[in-house]
Amino acid sequence: xxxxxxxxxxxxxxxxxxxxxxxxxxxxxxxxxxxxxxxxxxxxxxxxxxxxxxxxxxxxxxxxxxxxxxxxxxxxxxxxxxxxxxxxxxxxxxxxxxxxxxxxxxxxxxxxxxxxxxxxxxxxxxxxxxxxxxxxxxxxxxxxxxxxxxxxxxxxxxxxxxxxxxxxxxxxxxxxxxxxxxxxxxxxxxxxxxxxxxxxxxxxxxxxxxxxxxxxxxxxxxxxxxxxxxxxxxxxxxxxxxxxxxxxxxxxxxxxxxxxxxxxxxxxxxxxxxxxxxxxxxxxxxxxxxxxxxxxxxxxxxxxxx
Amino acid sequence: xxxxxxxxxxxxxxxxxxxxxxxxxxxxxxxxxxxxxxxxxxxxxxxxxxxxxxxxxxxxxxxxxxxxxxxxxxxxxxxxxxxxxxxxxxxxxxxxxxxxxxxxxxxxxxxxxxxxxxxxxxxx
Numbered sequence: 542x543x544x545x546x547x548x549x550x551x552x553x554x555x556x557x558x559x560x561x562x563x564x565x566x567x568x569x570x571x572x573x574x575x576x577x578x579x580x581x582x583x584x585x586x587x588x589x590x591x592x593x594x595x596x597x598x599x600x601x602x603x604x605x606x607x608x609x610x611x612x613x614x615x616x617x618x619x620x621x622x623x624x625x626x627x628x629x630x631x632x633x634x635x636x637x638x639x640x641x642x643x644x645x646x647x648x649x650x651x652x653x654x655x656x657x658x659x660x661x662x663x664x665x666x667x668x669x670x671x672x673x674x675x676x677x678x679x680x681x682x683x684x685x686x687x688x689x690x691x692x693x694x695x696x697x698x699x700x701x702x703x704x705x706x707x708x709x710x711x712x713x714x715x716x717x718x719x720x721x722x723x724x725x726x727x728x729x730x731x732x733x734x735x736x737x738x739x740x741x742x743x744x745x746x747x748x749x750x751x752x753x754x755x756x757x758x759x760x761x762x763x764x765x766x767x768x769x770x771x772x773x774x775x776x777x778x779x780x781x782x783x784x785x786x787x788x789x790x791x792x793x794x795x796x797x798x799x800x801x802x803x804x805x806x807x808x809x810x811x812x813x814x815x816x817x818x819x820x821x822x823x824x825x826x827x828x829x830x831x832x833x834x835x836x837x838x839x840x841x842x843x844x845x846x847x
Numbered sequence: 848x849x850x851x852x853x854x855x856x857x858x859x860x861x862x863x864x865x866x867x868x869x870x871x872x873x874x875x876x877x878x879x880x881x882x883x884x885x886x887x888x889x890x891x892x893x894x895x896x897x898x899x900x901x902x903x904x905x906x907x908x909x910x911x912x913x914x915x916x917x918x919x920x921x922x923x924x925x926x927x928x929x930x931x932x933x934x935x936x937x938x939x940x941x942x943x944x945x946x947x948x949x950x951x952x953x954x955x956x957x958x959x960x961x962x963x964x965x966x967x968x969x970x971x
Binding site: 615620736 | 858859860861863864867871931952953
């Protein structure tokens, strides 16, 4: 905020500098929560896609920005991209997930059991068949995204359509303030970017719930913090890291011999659960520190909202 | 030793996209998101070339180019300007400001890397 004195007048006007290229329709608090939620999304999407594609797939949240929709689609994303249009229910609006063509092709190749070399992955378009396979293989990613937004404000996403020209995708009017959440995606040693394009009007009916939900959490955490700061905080709690579990018959149990393998229903990519009693509290990955077994916490398991 | 590019770009997404592309082509990229910090960054990082967006808040790419030319330490540092839209008057302004090139954003990373290496080889 700056103050200037107008010529020929003693009145002092208060002027606020506005950058119309960067409309701030999403509040800083909403942005903070969205970024935090999408960091968790990246972890779950990485685990899920690594398992589905049978190769290491790593996603990270790397940037966020707010710009008019036209600037996003003409300047922020490559002109030739896989634009996955997502239907947001129950509001009946659209958002878009923009994926670089080389990344989409690498995903298609992995789904088909192959692997692209650097040169093969430099194409700038997709055939109809590649588009169909790419969209189908994005289901897991969209499910993880949907779970994140459902927890934030009750939105669920489903794949509606796919395009390969970003500028031709008109979800909202060109001047609509739009949030970009940019993720890095690394697969087969190649790094690329994915961008979630969220026009404000697409989430406007429910975006207010983010702040409300946070207040709920804050209230809960405040009460919990008070309890923990009291005598309860000194109580000892046994925790365990659980790889998986299943029920078997006693005869099978007695028949077990060294070298036998017990197949558990849990997927290897899901890591382990840190439990208090039989209650899973954190998702973790196992490893070793100083020669001893250790687990690294990945995320807190979400509790059921009221 | 890879050539170092000082990338001045206020859009974090575009900056990352360019960095990934150029690093895959063997260049080292240092990103500065505010043009007003570019001069200090140029002195600190000793880049081989500056790649700067034209439209930025604070100081635009043309003024930044003039400021680099006016700095004794940096007078020999090549500058390439980039913009989402390229028109002849901008190219002329880039030349007047002392720039060594003007490219449209979205250029293939291989072509951009080749252009930057060419500019580095030719110098100011």
